[in-house]
Amino acid sequence: xxxxxxxxxxxxxxxxxxxxxxxxxxGFWGLWAFMTSRDEEIHKFPxxxxx
Amino acid sequence: xxTENTNNSIWTPANIITAVILxxxxxxxxLRFTKGLGAxxxxxxxxxxxxxxxxxxxxxxxxxxxxxxxxxxCYIFGLKKxxxxxxxxxxxxxxxxxxxxxxLHYDVGRPYRLVYPIFLQPGTTSLxxxxxxxxxxxxxxxxxxxxxxxxxxxxxxxxxxxxxxxxLALTVFGVILSTLHQSSLGALxxxxxxxxxxxWYSPYLAILFFVSSIPAGLSMVIFEGTxxxxxWRHMMDKTHxxxxxxxxLGFARGASISLAAYFCVKLVAMAYxxxxxxxxxGWGAWWLFEVLGFVAAPxxxxxxxxxxxxxxxxxxxxxxxxxxxxxxxxxxxxxAFNWQLPASERYFPSFLEIMFSIFVVTVGVTVYRFIVxxxxxxxxxxxxxxxx
Numbered sequence: 001x002x003x004x005x006x007x008x009x010x011x012x013x014x015x016x017x018x019x020x021x022x023x024x025x026x027g028f029w030g031l032w033a034f035m036t037s038r039d040e041e042i043h044k045f046p047x048x049x050x051x
Numbered sequence: 052x053x054t055e056n057t058n059n060s061i062w063t064p065a066n067i068i069t070a071v072i073l074x075x076x077x078x079x080x081x082l083r084f085t086k087g088l089g090a091x092x093x094x095x096x097x098x099x100x101x102x103x104x105x106x107x108x109x110x111x112x113x114x115x116x117x118x119x120x121x122x123x124x125c126y127i128f129g130l131k132k133x134x135x136x137x138x139x140x141x142x143x144x145x146x147x148x149x150x151x152x153x154x155l156h157y158d159v160g161r162p163y164r165l166v167y168p169i170f171l172q173p174g175t176t177s178l179x180x181x182x183x184x185x186x187x188x189x190x191x192x193x194x195x196x197x198x199x200x201x202x203x204x205x206x207x208x209x210x211x212x213x214x215x216x217x218x219l220a221l222t223v224f225g226v227i228l229s230t231l232h233q234s235s236l237g238a239l240x241x242x243x244x245x246x247x248x249x250x251w252y253s254p255y256l257a258i259l260f261f262v263s264s265i266p267a268g269l270s271m272v273i274f275e276g277t278x279x280x281x282x283w284r285h286m287m288d289k290t291h292x293x294x295x296x297x298x299x300l301g302f303a304r305g306a307s308i309s310l311a312a313y314f315c316v317k318l319v320a321m322a323y324x325x326x327x328x329x330x331x332x333g334w335g336a337w338w339l340f341e342v343l344g345f346v347a348a349p350x351x352x353x354x355x356x357x358x359x360x361x362x363x364x365x366x367x368x369x370x371x372x373x374x375x376x377x378x379x380x381x382x383x384x385x386x387a388f389n390w391q392l393p394a395s396e397r398y399f400p401s402f403l404e405i406m407f408s409i410f411v412v413t414v415g416v417t418v419y420r421f422i423v424x425x426x427x428x429x430x431x432x433x434x435x436x437x438x439x
Contacts, residue, residue: 009325017322024315031311035304035354 069413076410079403083157091403097389098398100158105384106408107154109236110377111147112186113260116268117275118144118193119222119229124305126222135291136298138200138428139279140272145193146415152190154411178235178242185232192225203435204426211435234261240383248387250329250338253320256383262316263376265309269302270349270372277366283423288430300357303365306372307353314346334390341382345375 003009083091094101121140124130156162169187174180195214202211237260244252253259276295280287287295321327329335352368355361389397400408423429 013323013325017319020315020318020322024318027315028308028311031307031350031354035307035357038358038360 069417072406072410072413073417075406076414079407079410080157082403083407084160088158088160091401091407093398093401093404095398097392097396100384101398102385102400102404102408103154103158105381106377107411108151108158109380109384111151111154112233112236113264113267113376113380114271114373115144115147115151116229116233116264117272118147118196118268119225120265120268120305121272122196122222123226126219127226130301132294133298133301135294135429136272136276136302139275139423140268141193141196142200142419142422142428143271143275144268145190145197146419148186148190148193150411150415151186153414154407157407178239182232182235182239185228185235189225189228189232192221192228196221196225199435200422200426200428203432208434215435229264230261233264234258236260237383243388246389246391247383248329248334248390249324249326250321250334251383251387253324255316255320255323259313259316259320262309262313263379266306266313266349266372267376269306269309270369270376273299273302273306273366273369274373277369279423279429283429286423286429290431291429296362299362299365300360303353303357303368306368307350307357310346310350310353310372314342314350317342317346334387337382337386341375341378345371345378349375 001012003012079091088094092101092103117140121133121136125133125137156165159165168174168180168183173184195217199211199215202208202214234257237256237258240247240252240256241254276298280295284292330339349368349371352364352371356363356365356368385398427435
């Protein structure tokens with residue numbers, strides 16, 4: 001891609017950066033949900049996890 | 052649990068290897084301080100910083116981050132369930148920073164002038180001054196944080212109790228200093244945009260170094276705990292053994308999230324500078340190897356291990372993260388540095404430089420063995436149940 005002025009370059013790179021940021025927010029939500037899903041099961045059904 | 056040494060013979064295989072490495076280190080020491088840097092290293096005008104900065108300093112500081120991450124988790128965030136991990140983490144951090152200063156003497160030379168940049172000729176506009184000041188202050192903080200264990204061992208109750216009251220203040224000060232110098236070490240390389248490959252160069256280098264120090268510290272605590280668990284199990288009390296799995300699972304979660312954050316900042320740095328085209332080159336393959344193999348992969352391994360309560364997988368992820376941090380620091384300081392120079396002018400460490408780095412690690416392990424075999428690191432001293 002060719003850039004004629006600095007504004008073009010910033011427009012291009014910042015647009016991609018903002019899209020990535022949105023994807024990262026979703027990704028973090030997914031990672032946290034994946035890691036804690038078993039914890040929630042324990043909270044929902046504590047009687048199943050009694051020793 | 053006993054502090055008695057049951058093995059009477061000092062001529063064990065481990066001790067013999069240690070003695071040989073220490074002897075080689077002494078030879079390097081004599082050569083370095085009598086014949087100069089050129090006699091022991093391949094450093095030159097193009098490559099003034101070599102393995103001793105890349106490995107001993109950058110990796111040493113990053114991997115010693117377990118001190119501030121663990122103590123802030125316990126004392127600032129109030130996660131007392133990680134209390135048993137604090138003393139081993141503080142000890143590792145203290146030894147790590149002490150060895151950074153020790154190794155820096157060999158690189159800089161003239162150790163008797165070490166006080167100059169701090170007390171006599173402070174260059175207050177220099178990042179190196181900021182790093183030096185922070186490391187000087189943080190080594191002092193770590194020494195004070197570690198000292199209660201030593202005073203308990205020596206039976207100096209009054210002094211130990213006075214220092215114990217400073218714990219929270221020292222932790223806060225330690226976090227501030229760590230934030231400053233972990234990032235400043237990355238910021239040093241912002242000064243060399245024409246020398247560092249674009250895939251590793253970024254205006255965000257300071258943020259990248261600081262963010263990556265968090266999973267480095269957490270992983271080092273897990274890694275070191277794994278290594279120490281077998282030989283010093285007899286030194287660990289019931290509390291330490293009972294909390295061991297909880298510490299690993301909790302730290303795995305923190306490491307997974309912080310590695311994911313580091314991965315995101317890496318991609319943002321790439322997008323901001325529009326460096327995507329470099330990914331199609333050989334350097335790009337090496338960058339992807341580092342970022343996918345030693346950042347994204349351990350982050351997922353930690354997440355799976357934390358979810359499935361798979362301690363073995365978490366320990367492998369910790370080892371991979373420690374390797375990844377070493378690889379990243381060496382890439383920034385050595386591999387991708389001066390990447391445009393012809394092969395004949397590129398730097399490769401000399402045999403004695405490599406031996407010196409092994410010597411420094413061996414000194415650390417030897418001192419660590421001495422301390423944990425005697426002082427209350429893995430157990431609470433019976434007379435001090437409020438031990439930090």
